[in-house]
Amino acid sequence: MPEQRLLVVEDDADQRRLVASILRAEGWTVAEAGSVGEALDELARSPVDLVLTDWKLPGRDGLELLAEVRARGTETAFVMMTAYGTIAHAVAAVRAGADDYLVKPFERQALLLAVERTLRQRRLADENRRLAEEVADRDRLVDLVGSAPSMQQLFRRVEKLAGTDATVLLAGESGTGKELAARALHALSRRSGGPFVAVNAAAVPESLLEAEFFGAERGSYTGADRTRKGRFEAAHGGTLFLDEVGELPLPLQPKLLRALQEGAVTRIGATQEIPVDVRIVAATNRDLAAEAAAGRFRQDLYYRLDVVTVVLPPLRERREDVPLLVRHFVGRAERRHGVRVAPFPPPLLRRLVEYAWPGNVRELANVVERLVLLSEGGEVSPDDLPDSLAARPAGDGGFRLPPGGLSWETHERECLRQALDLAGGNRARAARLLDLPYKAFLYRLEKHGLATPGE
Numbered sequence: 033m034p035e036q037r038l039l040v041v042e043d044d045a046d047q048r049r050l051v052a053s054i055l056r057a058e059g060w061t062v063a064e065a066g067s068v069g070e071a072l073d074e075l076a077r078s079p080v081d082l083v084l085t086d087w088k089l090p091g092r093d094g095l096e097l098l099a100e101v102r103a104r105g106t107e108t109a110f111v112m113m114t115a116y117g118t119i120a121h122a123v124a125a126v127r128a129g130a131d132d133y134l135v136k137p138f139e140r141q142a143l144l145l146a147v148e149r150t151l152r153q154r155r156l157a158d159e160n161r162r163l164a165e166e167v168a169d170r171d172r173l174v175d176l177v178g179s180a181p182s183m184q185q186l187f188r189r190v191e192k193l194a195g196t197d198a199t200v201l202l203a204g205e206s207g208t209g210k211e212l213a214a215r216a217l218h219a220l221s222r223r224s225g226g227p228f229v230a231v232n233a234a235a236v237p238e239s240l241l242e243a244e245f246f247g248a249e250r251g252s253y254t255g256a257d258r259t260r261k262g263r264f265e266a267a268h269g270g271t272l273f274l275d276e277v278g279e280l281p282l283p284l285q286p287k288l289l290r291a292l293q294e295g296a297v298t299r300i301g302a303t304q305e306i307p308v309d310v311r312i313v314a315a316t317n318r319d320l321a322a323e324a325a326a327g328r329f330r331q332d333l334y335y336r337l338d339v340v341t342v343v344l345p346p347l348r349e350r351r352e353d354v355p356l357l358v359r360h361f362v363g364r365a366e367r368r369h370g371v372r373v374a375p376f377p378p379p380l381l382r383r384l385v386e387y388a389w390p391g392n393v394r395e396l397a398n399v400v401e402r403l404v405l406l407s408e409g410g411e412v413s414p415d416d417l418p419d420s421l422a423a424r425p426a427g428d429g430g431f432r433l434p435p436g437g438l439s440w441e442t443h444e445r446e447c448l449r450q451a452l453d454l455a456g457g458n459r460a461r462a463a464r465l466l467d468l469p470y471k472a473f474l475y476r477l478e479k480h481g482l483a484t485p486g487e
């Protein structure tokens with residue numbers, strides 16, 4: 033155990049020396065102070081594990097010392113000594129954050145007991161806080177939150193890749209956290225002191241994209257009234273995030289490829305190349321391999337970007353993360369809007385877990401913020417869920433038998449097929465969509481020869 037340093041604050045020098053010598057005899061390092069001012073000097077000199085102070089001191093009293101100590105954090109244990117008959121002082125001290133009190137006069141044994149117990153409690157509190165922080169750390173990578181195995185694996189991958197300059201392609205549906213992953217790659221890299229520059233190929237008009245990427249000399253095109261740097265140059269020394277790279281128009285793709293290969297850019301209207309040192313992270317919610325195969329994306333650029341692909345899993349494939357993310361977004365909405373809400377009721381949470389989340393984490397974040405904003409008396413209500421998530425309409429769901437009738441067998445088969453589709457092949461969920469017990473659902477799948485799709 034590391035050496036523990038105690039501070040005894042008492043204006044009566046004889047009493048102070050006596051107490052200090054008892055504590056020293058037990059092996060502690062003990063500093064002494066005769067006033068609040070001297071005590072603060074000692075605290076400034078080096079950290080103290082425990083302060084044992086008299087209430088009554090010349091000038092400022094022990095309670096004021098307590099306030100000073102607590103203002104510096106919660107790590108220091110604090111024991112107040114009060115005179116016999118002033119139990120109110122002891123109570124006030126504990127209320128103000130003291131760990132314990134000793135009523136004078138006290139026996140040596142009582143002193144040692146109070147000090148040992150208080151130090152032990154502090155150690156436990158520190159340990160608990162450390163463990164709580166560790167749990168939170170494990171489920172978080174910079175701003176990405178997730179405890180599902182697929183996310184944990186992703187975190188380890190991102191950490192590893194952050195130590196390299198390799199080009200990374202982030203793939204995944206909309207709202208799965210591609211941009212957060214790109215920022216994490218930057219934040220954990222040796223480039224974190226440099227810029228993180230994002231350029232979104234879908235958000236800039238095609239005619240301006242080249243200037244946006246590579247810059248333009250003054251007068252090089254109509255409206256270029258001054259020389260401007262491109263995003264590549266702006267990202268020098270840092271990370272360039274090519275967002276929605278699948279949307280990049282074909283004519284611009286060879287120029288991007290060239291910049292990536294050469295590590296240099298040429299501004300529009302310039303002849304000289306400018307070397308740039310950037311780490312490239314690209315993102316797409318399209319299947320770039322398929323786009324390349326179909327001729328909508330250049331093969332050579334695809335291979336250049338696809339050095340390492342990291343896939344962000346959709347939320348419906350890691351439902352176990354929903355409660356964790358809900359807590360995360362509730363905290364964020366509470367801070368943002370200055371409100372507090374009670375934990376979500378289990379049936380509501382269950383509905384959030386079971387929903388298919390086509391918009392992934394972004395959609396969940398919006399739904400949670402809405403519930404928090406519309407909460408009343410600190411309670412969120414399922415009535416405030418958006419329609420897409422609200423309870424399924426009771427009854428026939430608007431279905432009308434066509435006037436000419438229908439073939440029951442075909443209709444049933446079609447219902448099963450569409451439910452499977454909607455549920456992404458997950459049978460349990462498909463059964464829920466049709467409000468059928470799982471066994472009854474399987475029986476009907478068998479009947480229609482749908483039981484082993486594509487196996």
Ligand SMILES: Nc1ncnc2c1ncn2[C@@H]1O[C@H](COP(=O)(O)OP(=O)(O)OP(=O)(O)O)[C@@H](O)[C@H]1O
Pocket residue numbers: 175176177178204205206207208209210211212213317393394395397
């Ligand atoms: N794992 C996560 N933990 C915490 N917040 C997340 C996570 N994933 C996404 N978010 C939040 O969801 C929103 C969307 O994330 P982000 O912009 O990174 O998604 P994206 O994959 O880039 O989406 P798009 O393809 O639509 O651009 C952001 O508000 C982000 O804070």
Ligand SMILES: [Mg+2]
Pocket residue numbers: 210211275315
């Ligand atoms: Mg994005």
